[in-house]
Amino acid sequence: MKAIVRTQYGPPELLQFAEVATPVPAGNEVMIRLGAASVNPLDLYLMKGAPWDRIPGMKKPKPMVLGCDVAGRVEAVGREVTQFRAGDEVFGVTGFKGNGFAEYVCVAEERLAPKPVNLTFEQAAAVPVAAITALQGLRDKGRIRPGQKVLVEGASGGVGTFAVQIAKAFGAEVTAVCSTRNVHQAWSMGADCVIDYSKEDFTRSGQRYDLILAANGHHSIFDYRRLLVADGVYVAAGGGLVQIFETFTLGPVLSRMGRKKMVFFLAKVTRKDLDFLKELLESGKVVPVIDRRYRLSEAAEALSYLAEGHAQGKIVLTV
Template sequence: MKAIVRTQYGPPELLEFAEVAIPVPAGNEVMIRLCAASVNPLDLYLMKGAPWDRMPGLRKRKPMILGCDVAGRVEAVGREVTQFQAGDEVFGVTGFKGNGFAEYVCVAEVSLGLKPENLTFEQAAAVPVAAITALQGLRDKGGIRPGQKVLVEGASGGVGTFAVQIAKAFGAAVTAVCSTRNVDQASSMGADCVIDYTKEDFTRSGQRYDLILAASGHHSIFDYRRLLTEGGVYVAAGGGLFQIFEAFALGPVLSRMGRKKMGFFLTKVTRKDLDFMKDLLESGKVVPVIDRSYRLSEAAEALGYLAEGHARGKIVLTA
């Protein structure tokens, strides 16, 4: 089969569309024939490696197939699998191990769900990591409730487009923060208020929010703290390394100083949450936003576009 393989750390141009062996599902795994996949910041990290991975003499590593978000049809199942059978249309994640950008993919049963009936494979592949990150950030980490004032920073990206819609589905009043070219898109997704960050610094608006989800945070944790109501919650779900470090290191400390809670979390995609999203998607309350579509063989180009940081929604690959 064909797959997108990282043979050494570096830019997208170093990726290879290579011939590799078809995987065999373990006892708890499902093998699917890939119909679509989507790219994520995780793929960029696995492609480039950490700074120490790129030191002279350390560039070469065991070849790795990139890719996490997948959608396709079940071809075979392991002996321990009970929830899926050949022919099922599914979507899910391969996890941090990659292996998703390939014609055949093995996925743990617990990380897979039945594809929403009203979605194409391309739309379904856009969902798992981004939508579950938004869901867990708002619901589990943020404790979202109906009637709350919620701010989503980075409302035009993969996580942000889902966060705006999910927050509205939970009955919140949503303020979306994005650039000028994405204002209309944010409004069309249901945002009650849209702030163009190129014209207005929302951290100095004087407004207060019950929940802030920074899908692409670029401000100090102290700025976010100032924007929270008493008992409010700030959740860092993405952004610059400095903002993530602040949330990870200072969030627990600041959370003990008063009633405002601040922090960072790591997404864990589960079948339960994939099923939850399936219901939202089939009801029409949430619709995946897809910016561009590429062929699987064009994954390097897709990752290059993602790295530019201007994607509006998700970028998908079709097999």
Template sequence: MKAIVHTHYGSPDVLQLKEVERPTPQDHEVLVQVHAASVNAADWHLLRGKPFLMRLMGFGLLKPKNKILGAAMAGRVEAVGRNVTQLQPGDEIFGDLTTCGWGTFAEYVCAREDAVALKPANVTFEQAAAVPLAAVTALQGLRAKGQIKPGQKVLIHGAGGGVGTFAVQIAKSFGAEVTGVCSTRNVDMVHSIGADQVIDYTQEDFTKNGQRYDLILAVNGYHSILEYRRALSPRGMYVMVGGSNAHLFQAMLLGPLISMIGRQKMGSMGVAKPNQKDLVFMKELLEAGKVFPVIDRRYPLRETAEAIRYLEKGHAQGKVVITVA
């Protein structure tokens, strides 16, 4: 099979399209013919081996342990292991393989049965591939960490990106009044996916306009934690999803302190925890038409390096997808 392989850390230039052996599913795994995979920030972090802490977390100290990147995918089950009970060959599925070996930038990949779910019938493989990592990250940030409630005023900072576009729609599905913050080029799009108000950050600083929000989800946000605090209601909650090391340390060190001395709660979500239950929840939102993946660009498998370069620039409108089959 064809796969995008990297044998050492570096820029997208180290990626190579190679012929490699097709994997064989273990007892609790399925073999999937990959139709599409999405590119996520985790891919280029692993490609470059940065931050260095990731290497110490089992991804390979001097060279990458997982030589084929890609976590979020959609495809068709080709074969099943002997202990698989929920799936059969021919099933169309989608899932996040960050906990079971990665490897979706390839024509075939093996996945644990509990890492995937049946693909929603009303979306394409490309659209389904955009969902597993980004949408589940948004869901967990809003529901598990942010404890979102109907009627709340929710602000999504970074509303035009992959996680942000899902966060806007998921927050609306929970009955929140949603404000999206994005760049000028994304204003119309963020309105179109359901945001009640949209703030163009090049024209207005939401931390200084006097508005207060019950929940702020900051996706790769750039304000200081004290600036975010200024935009929170007296009992509001701030959740950081991604961002620079400086902002991460602020959330980890100052967040708990602020939360202890006052009624506002502030902190970092950390890494999303892939699970089948959240994936099925997203499937139901997709089937109900409450969430629709926003895809900026599509690249063939051989142009995976270009896809990662584009995502690294930080200007993607929604998701970047690799078309495999």
């Protein structure tokens, strides 16, 4: 089968569209004929490698097929699989091992769910990592409740577009922060207030929020803390390395100094949350936002576009 293979650390142009062995499902795995996949910052990280991996003289990486968000049709199942059978349409994630940018992929049963009936494969592939990050950030870490004032920074990206819609589905009053070219999109997703960060610094507005989800945070942790109400929660789900490091190291300390909570987290994709999202998607309360579509063979171009940091929603690969 054809797949997108990383043979060395570096930029997207080093990726190869190559022939690799077709996988065979293990006992708990489902073999999928891919309909579509989507690209994520995780793919960029695996493509480039950690800084220490790129030191001259370090061991070369093993060839690896990139990609984790997938949607497609079940081709075969392992002997332990009970929830799916050949012909079922599914969506989910491969996990941190990649393997999603290929014509066929094997995925553990617990990381898959039935595809929402009203979505195409492309739309379904845009959902898992970004939407679950938004869901768990708002619900599990942010403890979102109806009527709360919620601010989503980075509202036009993959996580942000889902966060705005999911927060509205939970009954929150949502403020979306984005650039000028994405203002209309934020309104169309149901935001109650939209702040164009090129014209207004929301950290100096004087407004206070019950919950801040930084899908793409670029301010100091102290700026976010100042914007919270007395028992508010700040959740860092993405952004600059400085901001992530601040939240990871200072967040626990600041959280013990009063009732405001400062949290950094990484999402964990589960069947339960995929099913929860399936209901939201089928009800029309949440709609995937797709910026661009590329063929599987054009994965390098898709990743280059993602790396620019200006995507309006998700970037999808079609097979």
